[in-house]
Amino acid sequence: MDSHGKTHQREHEDDVISPKPVALSKYSNRVELKTLLERSDGGARLAGKRVVIGGWVKSSRAVKKDSPPPPPPQPSVTVPPPPSTKSNISCTEIIQSKMNIFRKLFDVLSGGGKTTYPIFDKPEITGQKATSPPEYTIYFLISDGSSVSSLQVVVDSAMSTIPATQLMSLGTCIVAEGVLRHPLAASAKHVIELEAEKLLHVGTVDPEKYPLSKKQLPLHLLRDFSHFRPRTTTVGSVTRVHSALTLASHTFFQSNGFQYVQVPVITTTGFGEMFRVTTTLDREEKKHDGLSIETVKAAIKEKTRLIDHLKRSDSNREAVAAAVHDLKKTTDLAAQLEKKQKPQKLDFFGCDTYLTVSGRFHLESYASALGKVYTFGPRFTADKIDNARHLAEMWNVEAEIAFSELDDAMDCADDFFKFLCRYLLENRHEDMKFISKRVDKTVTTRLEATASNSLLRFSYTEAISLLQKATTRTFETKPKWGVALKEEHLSYLTDEICKGSVMIIHSYPKEVKPFYIRLNEDKKTVAAFDLVVPKVGVVISGSQNEERFEILDARIKELGSISREKYEWYLDLRRHGTVKHSGMSLRMEHMLLFATGLPDIKDAVPFPRSWGKANN
């Protein structure tokens, strides 16, 4: 890559070089493939342009130079059929079984030298060949992650000292300079390809250790390789959808007058199973005066054994007394060490701290000053659940609105949800098309239906009544007024009864929702809602939180389990200048499941954290 930085400058400085390259990628000296392939003409009018491209090998095949060109692969990620002539090789074959034979063959053919790691920074220097091996034309499909599509790059094996087999391995990184041209083969379905003139960089792969394969592996097999799986077209697309949802969230709230507020991840408040944040654990493992607590414990054991032995062997009283005295000193030291290591006394913040489960408490403080606020950040629960819908670390978009009631938050959630759907349809067309093809055929129509239709709304009481009428399904938890709606209930409502997303609104029994939600006039129900989508469950939860000091205070007292002291600051917001307010929380990972149709949350998030699993 050293050379192309110098010979090919940014477009606007580039009048001396002809033919003129198309727009370079900003902040990197190459053209993004999206720029070439996602044009309305598919890139046709770019033929003749000189470009530098970079990316990773998706598939490849080599053809002996005197052979006819193979049927060209389509500029997509589908596996091309294996070549018919024996003189042609494909990456697929190499990876699947014949690796060693082909590698040996090619090592011999191409001079056999062991290549260094990474190679080919300066081809003009390293390119001394002992003998002249037969030359191959290699057809690569290269992807750079800027879009779903891949570019066919045609490389002459003589351009590199690296054995062709190694170049051709799936996942090899290639930076090539060349000229765009229409494909030579008349049967080609792709519009444009690159005829490489120079390989500027090659980052090789060790195919025996590389976990990805040309075969479309089921996503769950890639979970242990979270650092490689974005190189698959599916995870690439899902990431671009995730990225779009993120910007769309900020755009929606800021264009509606909300201010972003950075709420803390480390907190002293919260409920349920939480993670502790501490600096005491590592200290415990450290030595004290050269003695660890483990050593001292071992000494106590040893010394007790000694006393036992002294007793049994009829030793004199002094020896026993001395041993007992010595033991006492050791147990004292143990106690002392124990005291010094008492975590609460030593911890970084001087108090118990946790990873936040929700940002809404902190947001309420800012809503009671700025009116409309939102945040977007990681939320944590330490529940020992390992299923397709739950992670220990998940990101929420949360909003809080002062001078508002439940209906306002419901309208906001409704608009936000539809905005996200519309945004994807408008801004991630290619990815949604690919995901529809590869993951879930109904995904685009689902987004379209959601964006253009009104969401069905009914109350908890109506939901229970609908569930009670269910004849085609029996539930583990019998639906009756007062029970929390479980996954089985929600999925029946969305998948079977409504065949779409629904909002369950207004009046939940107070026992099934958190203490801070506003008590309705009936004193039995609270002002909450849930937006539930098919196959996924709750995507947005919202509520009008209690603004009346006495009621909130009483409800905190009712829950003996939570430490009232920790909520004094939250109660303060009701003591001074209280206001009616409502808010909501969108679970980003669940939105992503809805938008992509992926069945498991572990495949939707780049680096999932779940019970018993944190990789990197």
Added chain:
Amino acid sequence: MDSHGKTHQREHEDDVISPKPVALSKYSNRVELKTLLERSDGGARLAGKRVVIGGWVKSSRAVKKDSPPPPPPQPSVTVPPPPSTKSNISCTEIIQSKMNIFRKLFDVLSGGGKTTYPIFDKPEITGQKATSPPEYTIYFLISDGSSVSSLQVVVDSAMSTIPATQLMSLGTCIVAEGVLRHPLAASAKHVIELEAEKLLHVGTVDPEKYPLSKKQLPLHLLRDFSHFRPRTTTVGSVTRVHSALTLASHTFFQSNGFQYVQVPVITTTGFGEMFRVTTTLDREEKKHDGLSIETVKAAIKEKTRLIDHLKRSDSNREAVAAAVHDLKKTTDLAAQLEKKQKPQKLDFFGCDTYLTVSGRFHLESYASALGKVYTFGPRFTADKIDNARHLAEMWNVEAEIAFSELDDAMDCADDFFKFLCRYLLENRHEDMKFISKRVDKTVTTRLEATASNSLLRFSYTEAISLLQKATTRTFETKPKWGVALKEEHLSYLTDEICKGSVMIIHSYPKEVKPFYIRLNEDKKTVAAFDLVVPKVGVVISGSQNEERFEILDARIKELGSISREKYEWYLDLRRHGTVKHSGMSLRMEHMLLFATGLPDIKDAVPFPRSWGKANN
């Protein structure tokens, strides 16, 4: 607030009601003050419009109905002068000394009943007065946090059963319906005010416990009240600036073709002082078979004392043996408890996990697949530092670019930094004007200069040479080639020599930068840069990270202290399809200090977390 939701509907449904209200705030049934006050005519043409507004009292004064109207306060946050006539009262006076006298007086005057909390949801029901007290006209300045400006709201004390003193307290929340009018007093500087006809909601304040005051308190006095301080105009403005910087960051990267990647907060990799994430601590405190480790330790002590006593009192051998045997059982139990509680064995993820110090490692994985990626999230360090530039939890914007070298990341950082400055000038005009007035006079000119001029760039070696020539300053750490640039050096470079922001580029001694940064040809320096701004220090750090497997591997081995095993996944990125890449990291809180001129980071972040301090 119950009533106005019904009588005043969203504007587009509102043709029946006359006069027509101006645009309501979306998702809350009131008009945001920004809509009224930040118009080009200052709101003049809105006179006669009926609106509902809500907000918190910034200042207030009451005038007896038969008195002439007081000189009207300006629609800003400056403290109005105390009224000259004794029959008029101002909020300032009440809060500062005469609270009890005035409260009593007003309680008597207004019927004296103790009001409930919160009050005035239904004025028509609660408005039965025993006697008719003298009536006051109360002039409020109300702010709703949507902008710097406040609205004057004129209220007749007879509208409410709440004592006027209580209504007038700083921080009281008021929702009022009324008609906009030009101010009556000819001397008024404000363009528009609201003549209230109904108070729809009042959220009172207990002034003796409320920490804010009409006096402009120094920000550091408010740090213990992080949940209230956004109600000050300064913190409100800083929050809106912070919000704008957040959206601007996403906009910059996405419009330049970067994909957002959600990197994890909980991680197994990292370096330096880190926070542990665990679920074992709470478990340790729990009992085991009814016995806590502390109880067992106490028993060991007691039993040892008993043996001692038995020995001294010449008891028979069997008694001593029995006691020793018993002690042994107890120490065994202690060992067993210890083992059961061994944190590593029990912890949630089955391994040691930490709060992330940087997202760049994880980003590199996605850059090696999608090309250009960025993220924005919380980063943590457990260093025991408590100063004006450091927090334990800070948010970074991080970016990583494949197919790029150091210069590309430098250009990206340069553009990003300028984009943020320009964005604030264009989108936060009123707030920047206020911050210039209240916090730092130079702030707007500084942003303008940064946005329009080229950043000065020089190398580490040049920086050292400039520092060595310094005659006006002696440094604690003498500047010579090889030392890390400390705060004293950076501030001298930016504040004294360059009088502006600088980029220190290209070649840092490898010893002063992390192990993963790319080694330059000279084998002595690494490819890094820092963007340093006056008074704040480093705002952006960037580097080209090592893409060569052998060199990275060797550098990890050099650092005996870090566990190589943890970095296997990171090394994998070089084993398979490696590529040159560079990236950067912007410290959002430091950008905010630069943009606002605030001297202390604890005042710039909503809920700061620092050594020994986590409030809520």
